Amino acid sequence: MLVAFSVTPLGVGDSVGDLVAEAVRVVRASGLPNRTDAMFTTIEGEWDEVMAVVKQAVDAVAPHAPRVSVSLKADVRPGVTGALTSKVEHIERALQE
Secondary structure, three states: OOOEEEEEOOOOOOOOHHHHHHHHHHHOOOOOOOOOOOEEEEEOOOHHHHHHHHHHHHHHHHOOOOEEEEEEEEEEOOOOOOHHHHHHEEEHHHHHH
């Protein structure tokens, strides 16, 4: 499955980049395929392992913020792997036609 999520610490002022970096650090340490862009971090794996990483990312931010907002979107396709890159590659090929 693919999960695109964002963790936003609330009540800590205007600059949240350092705290968001702590959440991304957790994702990267997980060893699961992942990609971070300006809005979301996307991670690929099995349901339980992906959701555990999302929880760990929230847990990394929570001690530093009185409130944490999580936005999450999931693409559940049992048996499919490599979707993190193959979906983008498909679009890039279509754009070249």
